Amino acid sequence: MIDYDLVVVGGGPAGLAAALEAKKNGIERILILERDKYLGGILQQCIHNGFGLLYFKEELTGPEYADRFIKKLSGTNIDVKTGTMVVRINRKKEITALNSKEGLLFIKAGAVILAMGCRERTREAVRIPGDRPAGIFTAGTAQRYLNLEGYMPGKEVVILGSGDIGLIMARRMTLEGADVKAVLEIMPFSSGLMRNKVQCLDDFGIPLLLKHTISRINGKDRVESVIISKADENMSVITGTEKEIPCDTVLFSVGLIPENELSREMGLSLDKATGGPVVNELRETEVRGIFACGNVLHVHDLVDYVSEESEIAGRAAAAYIRDGLERREREIIVERAENINYIIPQKISFIDREREMIKFFMRVKRPEEDVRISIADGENKKLASYKRDLLTPGEMLVINFPEKLIKDNTEKIKMFIEKERR
Amino acid sequence: MEADVVIIGGGVVGTAIARELSKYELKIILLEKEEDVAMGSSKANSGIIHAGYNADAGTLRGKLNVRANPLFDKLCSELKVPFKRIGSLLIGFNEDDLKVLKEKKENGEKMGITGMKIVSGEDLFKLEPNLNEKARFALFAPSAGIISSYEFTIALADSAVINGVKIYLDTELIDIETENRRVLGVKTSRGFIKTGIIINAAGLFSDNIAGMAGDNSIEIKAYKGEYHLFDKKWGDYVNHIIFPVPDRKSKGILVTPTVHGNLLIGPNFYAVDDKDDLGVSSAGLEEIYQGAGKLVSGLDRRDVIASYAGLRAKTEGDDFIIGHSDLVKGLINVAGIQSPGFTASPAIAEMVVDLVREYLAREKKQELRKKDYFQSELAQRPVFTEADLDEWDELIKKDAAYGEIICRCEKISKGEIRDAIHGPVPARSLDAVKRRTRAGAGRCQGAFCAPRVLKIIAEELGLKPTEITKKGGNSRILLTETKGLLLQKGEYHDD
Known part of the structure; x- marks a missing residue:
């Protein structure tokens, strides 16, 4: 059994930032376990720019963003094991992992940070009927083939879903000489960042067909065509609107799922809305000393927020290890109104005299214009309120809530979004 | 080329026959038009070893099912294929159903199936807590089991190969040559093979094959069945194979755990014209989801x-056709092997050996002689299980490739993938690797591991990544190297 103060599961942007922050806060024996051969996670295949505007105040590519953290890491004594797959974690913070050099590893941790990231939803998640030929990829897999392996997975492309990776890949494949015929989105609005829609589709004349979906994929060996159809507000195909588009490739960019198999196996309860563990404001799960941050917790729109969130978890893990956390007698439950998809954190558990703000990350269910986001206490007394011109499900909403508005006897706070009264 | 016996078709029937015949002094060639064995009905079916109470005692389907069912324990232990005899429950909702259950029980007992009983009420829900609350009775058949149909078929083929059978993949039958209504040989995409005996185990296409020899007595129709496979977190949602009361066409939409710990629902049943049509339809998937919901409650489709x-090969007469062709000497037809054909396959193979023996004795005055040595066991390939970590640790220390996890959903190592690529029937495509190792069969469906598996196949076989396919033929994954399209279009400027 190997012993560490802190074990970070995952060496992507979340794990890197969390480990570095814990180190900065005085923790000495830290281990990062990464299943891939290299650190940096999915950033390594994101060779486009747009990373770091918030965190570094400059525009970087994915590998550059990752490299900033990896360089910092190399100046520390943080241990890293790449090519190492974690098989099991239990609530006593005992970790079973394996790699090709050392075989099975049994590790005992003082604290654990879960930073496993997320995976892409597949064709099955959206139940697209038809054949099962070659040429059907998730957008991220196609991105890996193209940017890391150096091969073109398709020539004539239809993309289902307007998630950010799909939009990025529409541009990337166009630049490589492919004909991207359309991006289809079943909802009446794009699910990606506005800037990606403009820079990746509009600038290249690629049509975004809202309220459309693929109703069938055709092809015996390789994709030959797709049938596209209009969809109604219940996301059902409207019969009679079918149109065939010849193509050899279909990319799916239909959302991401936090990768929580290890969390589930150790019995952590997961929030249905986020797909990640339920956490308090320090990103601690219901097991004390086990934290979660980054896309394993909820799918972020920008990596900059992943870094910021992971630093919260890294600092908290350091405080936990030093026994420096002051817990509230009673946790404050964070409730949300119907039009809010999720809020992180789901509860507030600590007293911290030094912090001024508690930061909430949230997403709305549908676009909202000219609204006020309000926070009320258990008696529906409004504590704070924030005006926003436009909220979309594709962009995370960040709210800084003054800590001093929380009273010792507060049991819950509730967030809601209302039309701004004029 | 020359062979004593040419088997057409590398499904479970063809490979079971190949393995059974490989126990004898015969030169055997098996032809498969696809790039792997188990590419037709043997790939996509329910993976059930049926108890056998369904078909009438007088039919071949009934007889061979009951004969074959007990053979699976030994076979699967020899072939190192996972098999679990978990038992089945045929669910009844009312008194009419109960009558059917009793008839089935009686029919089964007449054929010698033992251990069946009718359970009801609380006892039933103790066996299956997640059953639809309206369920009232069930016919419990302890001898039913679950298996991976393609792994079993591949193992039969592997076993046949190590016992001397030549399997030619990607090899299409072009014609059958006959003289005076007697088989002379087969013309294939690889050349002519002289043979006196052709075993037609071509599944959906066995009517075409018989036709090539001049036997037009068979007509096969394809009936589609659609399936949903659920995430492993549903693997213990039911404990048995759950059947509805069958209708006249099929055994109905069932719910079963799979031998690898997923949950499977399906199949529906409808005729299709195109025997290559493996597409799924919205209506069909809705039908199986609703159908499964009648048997168990609480399924959540988001976890599919x-x-x-898959397609069933059915004849008009509704029974298996196994026997010498009446029209062409040397042609043995094994056709119309619909459900429970998978279960019956070992018994079908035994029956075909008898047919070959009889034919050789009658026509050639030859005796079918057993080989001195038959290698019945396949070597156990290393398979990672969390149950035995110590053994895994030792293995990694012997060969580091077993410590490099490639498929993270199913936890499949590079070593296992490499073994599959170099197996007796080698895996040369992503799907072929998936069927042998489960790399890509998990919840992300290969989104993560496909590029990595592709690279391993290319490296191991000395091919370019652009040559690797999903499932043979024109199913290439990668079209060109980066910049290849721009070069083709004259739009690449390297300055």
């Missing part, structure tokens, strides 16, 4: 990780 369809 794969949907697929």
Whole structure:
């Protein structure tokens, strides 16, 4: 059994930032376990720019963003094991992992940070009927083939879903000489960042067909065509609107799922809305000393927020290890109104005299214009309120809530979004 | 080329026959038009070893099912294929159903099936807590089991190969040559093979094959069945194979755990014209979801990780056709092997050996002689299980490739993938690797591991990544190297 103060599961942007922050806060024996051969996670295949505007105040590519953290890491004594797959974690913070050099590893941790990231939803998640030929990829897999392996997975492309990776890949494949015929989105609005829609589709004349979906994929060996159809507000195909588009490739960019198999196996309860563990404001799960941050917790729109969130978890893990956390007698439950998809954190558990703000990350269910986001206490007394011109499900909403508005006897706070009264 | 016996078709029937015949002094060639064995009905079916109470005692389907069922324990232990005899429950909702259950029980007992009983009420829900609350009775058949149909078929083929059978993949039968209504040989995409005996185990296409020899007595129709496969977190949602009361066409939409710990629902049943049509339809998937919901409550479709369809090969007469062709000497037809054909396959193979023996004795005055040595066991390939970590640790220390996890959903190592690529029937495509190792069969459906598996196949076989396919033929994954399209279009400027 190997012993560490802190074990970070995952060496992507979340794990890197969390480990570095814990180190900065005085923790000495830290281990990062990464299943891939290299650190940096999915950033390594994101060779486009747009990373770091918030965190570094400059525009970087994915590998550059990752490299900033990896360089910092190399100046520390943080241990890293790449090519190492974690098989099991239990609530006593005992970790079973394996790699090709050392075989099975049994590790005992003082604290654990879960930073496993997320995976892409597949064709099955959206139940697209038809054949099962070659040429059907998730957008991220196609991105890996193209940017890391150096091969073109398709020539004539239809993309289902307007998630950010799909939009990025529409541009990337166009630049490589492919004909991207359309991006289809079943909802009446794009699910990606506005800037990606403009820079990746509009600038290249690629049509975004809202309220459309693929109703069938055709092809015996390789994709030959797709049938596209209009969809109604219940996301059902409207019969009679079918149109065939010849193509050899279909990319799916239909959302991401936090990768929580290890969390589930150790019995952590997961929030249905986020797909990640339920956490308090320090990103601690219901097991004390086990934290979660980054896309394993909820799918972020920008990596900059992943870094910021992971630093919260890294600092908290350091405080936990030093026994420096002051817990509230009673946790404050964070409730949300119907039009809010999720809020992180789901509860507030600590007293911290030094912090001024508690930061909430949230997403709305549908676009909202000219609204006020309000926070009320258990008696529906409004504590704070924030005006926003436009909220979309594709962009995370960040709210800084003054800590001093929380009273010792507060049991819950509730967030809601209302039309701004004029 | 020359062979004593040419088997057409590398499904479970063809490979079971190949393995059984490989126990004898015969030169055997098996032809398969696809790039792997188990590419037709043997790939996409329910993976059930049926108890056998369904078909009438007088039919071949009934007899061979009951004969074959007990053979699976030994066979699967020899072939190192996972098999679990978990038992089945045929669910009844009312008194009419109960009558059917009793008839089935009686029919089964007449054929010698033991251990069946009718359970009801509380006892039933103790066996299956997640059953639809309206369920009232069930016919419990302890001898039913679950298996991976393609792994079993591949193992039969591997076993046949190590016992001397030549399997030619990607090899299409072009014609059958006969003289005076007697088989002379087969013309294939690889050349002519002289043979006196052709075993037609071509599944959906066995009517075409018989036709090539001049026997037009068979007509096969394809009936599609669609399936949903659920994430492993549903693997213990039911404990048995759950059947509805069958209708006249099929055994109905069932719910079963799979031998790898997923949950499978399906199949529906409808005729299709195109025997290559494996597409799934919205209506069909809805039908199986609703159908499964009648048997168990609480399924959540969001956890479906794969949907697929298989085709059944049915004849007009509704029974298996196994025997010498009446029209062409040397042609043995094994056709119309619909459900429970998978279960019956070992018994079908035994029956075909008898037919070959009889034919050789009658026509050639030859005796079918057993080989001195038959290698019945396949070597156990290393398979990672969390149950035995110590053994895994030792293995990694012997060969580091077993410590490099390639498929993270199913936890499949590079070593296991490499073994599959170099197996007796080698895996040369992503799907072929998936069927042998489960790399890509998990919840992300290969989104993560496909590029890595592709690279390993290319490296191991000395091919370019652009040559690797999903499932043979024109199913290439990668079209060109980066910049290849721009070069083709004259739009690449390297300055």
